Amino acid sequence: MIYFQLFLAFxxxxxxxxxxxxxxxxxxxxxxVRRYGWMTTSQFSEVLALGNxxxxxxxxxxxxxxxxxxxxxxxxxxxxxxxVAPSLxxxxxxxxxxxxxxxxxxxxxxxxxxxxxxxxxxxxxxxDFFYESYELNGFWETVFIAILTYFLLEKWKVHPAFVILGGxxxxxxxx
Numbered sequence: 001m002i003y004f005q006l007f008l009a010f011x012x013x014x015x016x017x018x019x020x021x022x023x024x025x026x027x028x029x030x031x032x033v034r035r036y037g038w039m040t041t042s043q044f045s046e047v048l049a050l051g052n053x054x055x056x057x058x059x060x061x062x063x064x065x066x067x068x069x070x071x072x073x074x075x076x077x078x079x080x081x082x083x084v085a086p087s088l089x090x091x092x093x094x095x096x097x098x099x100x101x102x103x104x105x106x107x108x109x110x111x112x113x114x115x116x117x118x119x120x121x122x123x124x125x126x127x128d129f130f131y132e133s134y135e136l137n138g139f140w141e142t143v144f145i146a147i148l149t150y151f152l153l154e155k156w157k158v159h160p161a162f163v164i165l166g167g168x169x170x171x172x173x174x175x
Contacts, residue, residue: 002071003078005036010063010082021059028062038070059083137175145170 009031017024025048032038039047051061060083067079101107133142145167152158152166 003074006067006071006075006078007082009036010059010067010079011085013059014083014086017059021057024059025062028059028066032066038066141175 010028012031013024013027017027029041029044029048033041033044047062047065048058051058051065054061060080063079063083064076068076071078098107130142130146133145137145149163149167152163153160
């Protein structure tokens with residue numbers, strides 16, 4: 001029964017928490033503190049502070065921690081799944097609809113509008129990353145990393161996970 005309660009406690013904020021993790025924090029607090037009484041307000045605020053100090057989405061971090069505290073490993077898995085399930089299900093449904101009508105003239109026009117916008121956003125993100133790296137690490141280090149990454153990914157077909165791991169090690173050792 002505790003797993004079903006955990007599922008509901010994190011599914012409901014995931015469904016009605018329009019605006020992402022920060023918008024769903026009060027909803028999670030209502031479920032965890034007021035409805036089920038798994039934590040006090042003080043304990044919840046400590047979990048919130050801990051979650052804010054770590055990188056990544058706040059709702060999933062809180063779900064994992066609270067789920068583990070309440071139901072162990074299975075509680076953690078149930079709470080995490082309940083947190084991401086609404087977005088996951090909606091994405092699958094919308095993508096299946098989009099795939100079904102992929103040959104529609106309206107969908108093709110939509111793609112012609114959306115794809116250039118995505119390219120511009122990704123280009124802007126790349127320039128921002130390059131500029132920040134240049135400011136923090138210097139010109140030659142940034143150019144070295146960019147060229148090495150290009151060769152690893154495009155020429156030598158190294159898996160991106162290994163490139164990221166190598167970048168982390170390079171940064172830890174040399175920067």
